[in-house]
Amino acid sequence: MAETAALQLESNVRFHAKAAAVSNITEDHLDRFLKMETYIAAKCKIFENQTSLDVAVLNYDDPIVRNLACRTSAHVLFFSRKQEVPEGVFYREPDLIYRLDGLERVLCKASEIRIPGLHNLENAMLCALMGLSQGVPQKAVREALMEFPGVEHRIEFVCEKKGIRYINDSKGTNPDSTIKAIAAMQRPTVLILGGYDKHNEFDLLFSKIIDSVVHSVVLLGQTAPKLLLAAKRAGFDSVEVCESGDFEDAIKMASKLARTGENVLLSPACASWDMFRNFEERGAVFKRIVCAYEE
Structure with a gap:
């Protein structure tokens, strides 16, 4: 099992995955790839040496990923x-269903999956399908x-x-990851x-933060000015910039803005x-x- 990034895949020559999966594709690493088309092409190199005997697992709900089905020679399974x-695997309330060769089997109830968030429901389906396709018992x-x-380090x-x-x-090193983390917050x-x-x-x-449970944001790092401009364009005013640029100072600022019964979430989007x-x-x-803070 290997998690491979576009930065690794772009130079792929011999790597051959018996089962390859793509969960989603959103804007990232444009400092390297400059254009989304180039980034997607690098991602697709995970399929480069696959044959009809191999498996490609794709997210049907992501239009970009769904359309990758025509870019692999492998047998395609969707979730x-x-x-x-x-x-493939899909959600039919309240269950995760595995369908193959016309037969359906219930894997488990969605509520029985321990990890939080709708994105983790998708991750669970992807992993289940990868395992099942390689003969792992149900x-x-x-x-x-x-x-x-x-x-x-992932919604931990x-x-x-x-x-x-x-x-x-x-x-959470890109905006989409942070959007998913925010969606998992219940306070x-x-x-x-x-x-x-x-x-x-x-x-x-x-635009997602405005309609979420996030009431305040603390900014730091190289992208702070860019993030501040994006907040202003969206009309989100509850933003504090950590002028010192010190990570510990930023955490202290966030702690002061939080009240009893609330969360402080580190999900930098960068x-x-x-x-x-x-x-x-x-x-x-x-x-x-944070573990050193007083009880």
């Missing part, structure tokens, strides 16, 4: 949380869906201090945004390279700082 698919797939607690609950819940989503939330500039746009992000070696280091520092 969808919005509609039934001819072959019972094992079901158990994994019901028991998997999530991964570090860290601690609760003085009634405020701190959530580490340092893996009023203060959001920490900003980091290295990958030449992404943030207008869609702030890479970490202006301040940290990687998103893992950024997440680890966030966790260390």
Whole structure:
């Protein structure tokens, strides 16, 4: 099992995936690829050496990803949380259904999946389909869906201090990831945004923030000025800029804006390279700082 980025795939010559999956494609890494068309082409190199004996798992609900079916020689299986698919995994309330060769089997109830958020329902369907397509027994797939607690740095609950819940989503390195993290929040939330500039746009992000549980945003890092302009264009006024540029200061600002019963969410919508070696280091520092707060 390997997670491969477009930055790795663009130079692919021999990599051959027996089962390859694409969950979604949204604007990212335009500092490298300049155009979305080039970025998509790099993503598609995951299919480069596949044959009809291999499997491609695609998100039917994402039009860009759905249309990649014509760019692979592999047998295509779809997953969808919005509609039934001819072959693959889909959501039919209240269950996840696996359909293949005209037969349907219930995998589990959607409510039994531990990881939060609609995007994680899609991730669960993708993983289930990858496993099932490679002969993993349905019972094992079901158990994994019901028991998997999530991964570090992706909507990870860290601690609760003085009634405020701190959530580490340092893996949110582009606007779409942060939009999904916000959608998973069930309490009023203060959001920490900003980091290295990958030449992404943030207008869609702030249009989603306005209609979400986020009531305040703290900005820092290289993209802070760009994020502030996007907030102003969207008419979102509850924005604080961490003038010092210090990560710990930004967390303190967010903590002061949050009230008992609320969240502080680190989901920067940007890479970490202006301040940290990687998103893992950024997440680890966030966790260390908030865990040291007084109860």
